[in-house]
Amino acid sequence: MNNQQPTPVEVQLKKFTSSLDITWADGELSKIAGGNLRRHCACSGCRSRKMIGTELITDSGRIKKINLMGSTGLQIIFADGHDRGVFPWAYLHAIANGAALDYLDQ
Amino acid sequence: MNKQDVLSVLESIDNPLMEESYISLKAVNSVEVDNGLTTVGITLGAKAISLDNINSMALKAQLEAAGIGPVEVNFRSDVLAFPTINTQKHLSGVKNIVMVASGKGGVGKSTTAVNLSLALSAEGAKVGLLDADIYGPSQCAMLGVDENVKPEVVDNKFIQPIERFGIKSMSVGYLAKEKAPMIWRGSMAVRALQQLMEQTLWGDLDYLIVDMPPGTGDIQISLAQTFHVAGAVIVTTPQEIALLDARKGIEMFNKVGIPVLGICENMSTHICSSCGHEESIFGAGGAEKLAQDYTTPVLGSLPLDSRIRENVDRGLPTVVCDPMGALANAYIALANQVAAKLWKSNLSALESPKMMISEI
Ligand SMILES: Nc1ncnc2c1ncn2[C@@H]1O[C@H](COP(=O)(O)OP(=O)(O)O)[C@@H](O)[C@H]1O
Ligand SMILES: [Mg+2]
Ligand SMILES: [Zn+2]
Ligand SMILES: [Zn+2]
Numbered sequence: 001m002n003n004q005q006p007t008p009v010e011v012q013l014k015k016f017t018s019s020l021d022i023t024w025a026d027g028e029l030s031k032i033a034g035g036n037l038r039r040h041c042a043c044s045g046c047r048s049r050k051m052i053g054t055e056l057i058t059d060s061g062r063i064k065k066i067n068l069m070g071s072t073g074l075q076i077i078f079a080d081g082h083d084r085g086v087f088p089w090a091y092l093h094a095i096a097n098g099a100a101l102d103y104l105d106q
Numbered sequence: 107m108n109k110q111d112v113l114s115v116l117e118s119i120d121n122p123l124m125e126e127s128y129i130s131l132k133a134v135n136s137v138e139v140d141n142g143l144t145t146v147g148i149t150l151g152a153k154a155i156s157l158d159n160i161n162s163m164a165l166k167a168q169l170e171a172a173g174i175g176p177v178e179v180n181f182r183s184d185v186l187a188f189p190t191i192n193t194q195k196h197l198s199g200v201k202n203i204v205m206v207a208s209g210k211g212g213v214g215k216s217t218t219a220v221n222l223s224l225a226l227s228a229e230g231a232k233v234g235l236l237d238a239d240i241y242g243p244s245q246c247a248m249l250g251v252d253e254n255v256k257p258e259v260v261d262n263k264f265i266q267p268i269e270r271f272g273i274k275s276m277s278v279g280y281l282a283k284e285k286a287p288m289i290w291r292g293s294m295a296v297r298a299l300q301q302l303m304e305q306t307l308w309g310d311l312d313y314l315i316v317d318m319p320p321g322t323g324d325i326q327i328s329l330a331q332t333f334h335v336a337g338a339v340i341v342t343t344p345q346e347i348a349l350l351d352a353r354k355g356i357e358m359f360n361k362v363g364i365p366v367l368g369i370c371e372n373m374s375t376h377i378c379s380s381c382g383h384e385e386s387i388f389g390a391g392g393a394e395k396l397a398q399d400y401t402t403p404v405l406g407s408l409p410l411d412s413r414i415r416e417n418v419d420r421g422l423p424t425v426v427c428d429p430m431g432a433l434a435n436a437y438i439a440l441a442n443q444v445a446a447k448l449w450k451s452n453l454s455a456l457e458s459p460k461m462m463i464s465e466i
Binding site for chain 2: 007008009010011012013014015016017022043044047066068069072073084086088089090091103104
């Protein structure tokens with residue numbers, strides 16, 4: 001079990017292109033597209049939707065707002081109003097590296 | 107001696123509870139040098155008032171030993187709040203939500219939660235206790251709240267918490283008609299608990315302790331994600347199965363990004379009631395091993411002692427039943443560690459990343 005959480009030093013939300021750029025303490029830069037974040041929302045609603053197998057109705061990954069949740073991570077509020085998802089830093093790092101499913105299964 | 111000299115000496119003096127210097131704790135509030143007398147104002151981010159006098163004496167002694175001349179030290183505390191950006195509706199007066207969790211039931215989570223809450227309150231904090239164990243609410247009984255006492259409803263949508271022994275409490279047990287364990291469906295239970303949390307008029311609290319339902323399933327994960335939780339305390343007994351479950355608990359909190367403050371080992375040793383001899387029952391060091399594996403500290407250790415059970419059974423938890431006893435002291439020590447680790451965790455949370463939003 002890796003307890004070493006990746007540490008973000010800079011978070012930039014680019015609203016027009018709907019991209020979240022995160023610079024990590026080790027210098028790595030992650031560029032995550034809004035749609036990718038929307039698909040990987042792990043709030044209880046989205047997880048149960050995925051379990052049942054219902055398709056996401058909106059394909060909009062436009063991000064309205066991001067809220068910093070202390071050391072936890074980011075709350076991402078999408079333009080369609082969906083705001084239940086809290087993305088821990090380690091999860092964002094995993095999404096950027098295509099390892100989101102591994103992170104959730106781990 | 108000028109102000110700068112005093113500050114550089116303070117750089118090398120640790121606060122004993124935090125094991126970190128007053129400067130790096132950002133606890134030095136004011137330094138004044140006037141007519142040869144130096145006055146140092148310290149603001150601590152944790153409530154542990156039983157330690158304030160001795161720690162301020164020690165600080166004064168160490169400053170004077172460093173050649174600062176006569177020093178007066180003033181200690182005060184103002185609990186550092188978990189830095190969340192959006193305030194959580196009616197929880198906006200709550201500085202820290204702390205979950206007390208365990209991988210499985212019966213390890214003494216509720217007993218620990220109620221005694222921890224009372225110990226934090228005894229140490230000067232404003233404390234609330236939410237009994238979120240929908241499967242087996244027990245705080246009403248442990249706090250000795252009469253079955254007929256029901257929380258007062260305000261404006262048809264808010265509920266007044268029940269005050270007992272100086273702490274505010276809310277429990278699904280206060281609301282349910284029959285006290286028998288209820289079976290709730292997952293998502294419904296989460297919504298009900300969310301309402302209970304948000305509609306309770308907590309007022310200003312330093313710490314809101316949540317006695318979580320046992321387990322690490324979907325209910326627990328959703329609950330942990332619903333609130334902006336400052337930290338979690340994992341209660342475990344030294345048996346192998348309980349330790350395994352505690353592991354799952356730690357992993358769950360890691361996954362949702364909630365800081366695990368540490369582990370409380372319960373029923374770790376047995377104290378013989380006739381001779382007072384203490385021995386470990388299941389083999390020592392299990393919680394310590396767990397703590398090492400996860401680089402998380404052991405915050406406290408409570409022996410298996412029938413008085414702990416008898417006290418909660420009659421609605422008078424050990425901390426208020428025998429406040430000067432060794433068991434109450436162990437709970438106070440636990441409360442000091444929880445407050446300290448929370449302060450530390452919140453300090454590092456404040457060193458947050460730079461946030462930028464651009465329209466392009
Ligand atoms: N340190 C202890 N010594 C003796 N009995 C204890 C101790 N901690 C808890 N108990 C008893 O163990 C039982 C289970 O404790 P409880 O707090 O209800 O567990 P949980 O909330 O984890 O299900 C209760 O009867 C309680 O009185
Ligand atoms: Mg319980
Ligand atoms: Zn979602
Ligand atoms: Zn004996």
